[in-house]
Amino acid sequence: xxxxxxxxxxxxxxxxxxxxxxxxxxxxxxxxxxxxxxxxxxxxxxxxxxxxxxxxxxxxxxxxxxxxxxxxxxxxxxxxxxxxxxxxxxxxxxxxxxxxxxxxxxxxxxxxxxxxxxxxxxxxxxxxxxxxxxxxxxxxxxxxxxxxxxxxxxxxxxxxxxxxxxxxxxxxxxxxxxxxxxxxxxxxxxxxxxxxxxxxxxxxxxxxxxxxxxxx
Ligand SMILES: [Zn+2]
Numbered sequence: 001x002x003x004x005x006x007x008x009x010x011x012x013x014x015x016x017x018x019x020x021x022x023x024x025x026x027x028x029x030x031x032x033x034x035x036x037x038x039x040x041x042x043x044x045x046x047x048x049x050x051x052x053x054x055x056x057x058x059x060x061x062x063x064x065x066x067x068x069x070x071x072x073x074x075x076x077x078x079x080x081x082x083x084x085x086x087x088x089x090x091x092x093x094x095x096x097x098x099x100x101x102x103x104x105x106x107x108x109x110x111x112x113x114x115x116x117x118x119x120x121x122x123x124x125x126x127x128x129x130x131x132x133x134x135x136x137x138x139x140x141x142x143x144x145x146x147x148x149x150x151x152x153x154x155x156x157x158x159x160x161x162x163x164x165x166x167x168x169x170x171x172x173x174x175x176x177x178x179x180x181x182x183x184x185x186x187x188x189x190x191x192x193x194x195x196x197x198x199x200x201x202x203x204x205x206x207x208x209x210x211x212x213x214x215x216x
Pocket of ligand 1: 149150
């Protein structure tokens with residue numbers, strides 16, 4: 001059975017960055033980000049790209065049929081021995097069944113990255129995203145060279161949904177759906193709460209420890 005870890009938490013908690021670091025530290029881990037998969041599809045000019053771009057730019061959720069279709073497709077192509085670390089899935093309780101169907105298994109561990117809303121807002125206001133590989137940079141993790149991605153050399157820019165108008169709406173979405181989603185997941189897998197206000201290396205080490213310390 002495939003080992004699946006879900007990274008959950010408010011936007012700005014660092015889900016994508018933590019997932020990326022976990023995968024970079026362990027070659028048997030594949031990180032899949034809902035937002036990154038959608039943006040990659042758009043960059044490659046896939047079907048319905050214009051519609052998807054409009055929804056992302058407005059800060060609206062992309063229809064589940066599209067996002068879980070991408071996920072199922074990607075999961076099929078990944079070596080079965082790889083552990084998966086997912087961020088951005090599921091968005092709410094209604095997507096749980098879609099997630100399990102796309103993965104072909106239940107998630108084995110839930111990592112909840114906790115940050116207060118004011119810190120999330122501050123991070124989202126100041127973050128830039130690589131246009132090629134979707135890595136994010138900000139005050140806490142500045143790029144080595146201004147405007148250029150450390151990982152692939154791509155151009156860094158402000159995402160259109162990281163604006164004042166949409167940040168509040170996206171955070172409200174998590175505040176509304178998050179608690180019920182976590183409660184539903186508690187029936188499926190153990191959950192570890194991680195203080196995500198600390199530096200990225202500390203957070204990643206704690207998440208990695210939670211993964212390896214699970215009882216089999
Ligand atoms: Zn990049």
